[in-house]
Amino acid sequence: MKRRTGQDRAITQRWRPATQAVRGGTARSEFGETSEALFLTSGYAYDCAEDAAARFRGDQVGMTYSRLQNPTVEMLEQRVALMEGTEAARATATGMAAMTAALLCQLQTGDHVVAGRAAFGSCRWLVDTLLPKFGIGATVVDARDPQAFIDATRPETKIYFFETPANPTMDIVDLAAVCRIARERGIVSVVDNAFATPALQRPVEFGADVVAHSATKMMDGQGRVLAGVVCGTEDFINNTLLPFHRNTGPTLSPFNAWVVLKGLETLDLRIRRQSENSLKVGRFLEGRVPRILHPGLASHPQHNLAMSQMEAAGSIFAFEVDGGREQAHGLLDALTLIDISNNIGDSRSLMTHPSSTTHSGVDEAKRLEMGVTEGMLRINVGLEDPQDLIDDLDQALRKVGL
Numbered sequence: 001m002k003r004r005t006g007q008d009r010a011i012t013q014r015w016r017p018a019t020q021a022v023r024g025g026t027a028r029s030e031f032g033e034t035s036e037a038l039f040l041t042s043g044y045a046y047d048c049a050e051d052a053a054a055r056f057r058g059d060q061v062g063m064t065y066s067r068l069q070n071p072t073v074e075m076l077e078q079r080v081a082l083m084e085g086t087e088a089a090r091a092t093a094t095g096m097a098a099m100t101a102a103l104l105c106q107l108q109t110g111d112h113v114v115a116g117r118a119a120f121g122s123c124r125w126l127v128d129t130l131l132p133k134f135g136i137g138a139t140v141v142d143a144r145d146p147q148a149f150i151d152a153t154r155p156e157t158k159i160y161f162f163e164t165p166a167n168p169t170m171d172i173v174d175l176a177a178v179c180r181i182a183r184e185r186g187i188v189s190v191v192d193n194a195f196a197t198p199a200l201q202r203p204v205e206f207g208a209d210v211v212a213h214s215a216t217k218m219m220d221g222q223g224r225v226l227a228g229v230v231c232g233t234e235d236f237i238n239n240t241l242l243p244f245h246r247n248t249g250p251t252l253s254p255f256n257a258w259v260v261l262k263g264l265e266t267l268d269l270r271i272r273r274q275s276e277n278s279l280k281v282g283r284f285l286e287g288r289v290p291r292i293l294h295p296g297l298a299s300h301p302q303h304n305l306a307m308s309q310m311e312a313a314g315s316i317f318a319f320e321v322d323g324g325r326e327q328a329h330g331l332l333d334a335l336t337l338i339d340i341s342n343n344i345g346d347s348r349s350l351m352t353h354p355s356s357t358t359h360s361g362v363d364e365a366k367r368l369e370m371g372v373t374e375g376m377l378r379i380n381v382g383l384e385d386p387q388d389l390i391d392d393l394d395q396a397l398r399k400v401g402l
């Protein structure tokens, strides 16, 4: 494996994220292929027994086993690290594997975590159910208010964990303020950057320590594979995350890593077009539904904050109808183009009713506290012609009397 002659890190590190998305981390084999090679192998052979021994001692560079290293997976890890602006990254089998590993690798019994209450359903399960089983305390707060993190912090607090924009309420967290509060107290900030991706928002520029991803969403972007990535300093990735990751094994398949590498090549294009389409659909809905939560619209209470930390608002937003679950389900059933699907980040437009799907595992009181009402719908706006999406929503809204 070689980098192109002259492609040393000093040069490649200076490339901007859109260039990194296409070229970052590329390592070519002896054949000089332009598109990244797929190394679909679980193991590696050695020229002699002493080479194997040297590699296991760490005296010889090289791969030993694909739970530990794989050339295709490494290309993805380096590319995402370069895009996020972190020293290193580690890929995982899913976004949830990334979140679980990012938290558990640095926690032990007696520690405490402060987490944003508006979060992906499984992230709430980690915080509310898994961590307490191991004697790790957790307090969930309204992450829109930086002061709430200060108030919830205890002497044993180790991590602040939150996502921005948050799923599905589109709450925005003030990255600079919350990451500063964490730094001042020696607390590690772990930011779930799945909605924005580094193409729109780079949390380390605002002081975040660890950035975790569901690469299943915008990074793959075409609804094909599950994947996750954890980004951080070399010290964090190599000395804190790696021992946990290598021995517990939430490793990403080389095939899925290759698919995400292909997805990243078009990430910048897709996310910008999908953000534009999402704004057009949002502007149409703004006059038709009682409430819309779109960070790109001036009606969002944190619109200015969102636009100060994101380059565009992204593909996803939420809105509410007054008629509760019945009207929300009726609207979904009346759609003829937009799919009923709980996935996001796809190039296809998808719509879901969070309280009966993605957030059905969160009990009702917690759902309402997060702002996930029975009339809330979440839409991922894809790459279709936005006028066709508007036409579809228009006829579906009429069918439910809106």
Ligand SMILES: *Cc1c(COP(=O)(O)O)cnc(C)c1O
Residues within 6 Å of the ligand: 094, 095, 096, 097, 099, 120, 123, 163, 167, 192, 194, 195, 213, 214, 215, 216, 217, 226, 227, 228, 344
């Ligand atoms: C989807 C998602 C996850 C989980 O990712 P998977 O790849 O489905 O495991 C975590 N956080 C957020 C914000 C997500 O949207």
